[in-house]
Amino acid sequence: MSERTLILIKPDGVARGLVGEVVRRIEGKGLQLVAMELRTIDHATAAEHYAEHEGRPYYEDLMSFITGGPLVAIVAEGDRAIEAFRQLAGSTDPVAAPTGSIRGDFATATNRNIVHGSDSPENGIREAKIFFPNL
Ligand code: CDP
Ligand code: MG
Secondary structure: OEEEEEEEEOHHHHHOOOHHHHHHHHHHHOOEEEEEEEEOOOHHHHHHHOHHHOOOOOHHHHHHHHOOOOEEEEEEEEEOHHHHHHHHHOOOOOOOOOEOEHHHHHOOOHHHOOEEEOOOHHHHHHHHHHHOOOO
């Protein structure tokens, strides 16, 4: 079934020049780009996006990191897009992520793991609205 997922190329991915690489993998997988924008987000937007993580030990670092520089927000659509992109990204801990996945190929630290991808169709819709309210 066709779904939408919200993908972020986080500030570490943008700073390291990995935008083209990540977009190539998204397109190569056959997902359609529906929206894409380079922007620096404020604390309120970040807090809404990561609401379920409030209170976790890594939360403050995550907030300052994700607001600390430009990121690329993408809405991608396709058959099983949520699972398809989570598979492209690899697991949250990049050292555990398989070689061939984005995190597995390009990161070592869980708090600097290059990309975000929605984890359910409901969150895909919720998160896409935060970044692209008019979509
Ligand atoms: O991004 P993903 O859905 O794979 O992981 P998550 O468990 O939903 O965590 C969201 C984000 O919080 C991660 O991608 C990391 O950027 C950050 N995080 C962290 O810095 N340290 C942790 N131990 C867990 C998560
Ligand atoms: Mg998550």
